[in-house]
Amino acid sequence: MSNVQKAMALLIDSFGKYAGKEGDNMTLSKAELKELLQNELGDILGNANDKAAVDHIFKSLDANQDNSVDFKEFVSMVSSLTVMCHQYFHQSAKK
Template sequence: MPSRLEGAAYSRTALDNYSGNDGDKHKLNKGELKQLLNSELPVFHTSQKDPMLLEKIMNESNKDKEVDFNEYVVLVATLTVACNDFFQEQLACGSK
């Protein structure tokens, strides 16, 4: 069983599991990205308030309307930072 860090380093498998169903097998289109986020990060779907967030992610992260591996890594890092910020805020509110 891989360590947590090894699992993070192997995140390519998540991209590969969802890419190529409808187009380039090495990139995620909007539908594939939505499916990945809903399946692999369900808190994203349940906690986000902006119905246009996925559209914003697709428009800001790239020009070709697909997410390649480099863009995927940046997206995962961004989501990780956002989750950390959220949990830090929750901890701060709980300690008051």
């Protein structure tokens, strides 16, 4: 597999690792999202124990307002974070 294919597979696996612990394996509940944020993105996002921050992230990710985060909504977050990291590292390299 190419690196991009590996990255895609890792995203799918990571989502699946947390989705469905509380029911639907195609979506993340707020608790499942919190666990994913803590375990997978804690270094980038900081303290996922902040209930207000998790609530805000969940609400902004839940684009269709069905009280869950589906894979498309999850990938949108990962994509946005990746763009921000790319910009940060590109700007840091210029200094």
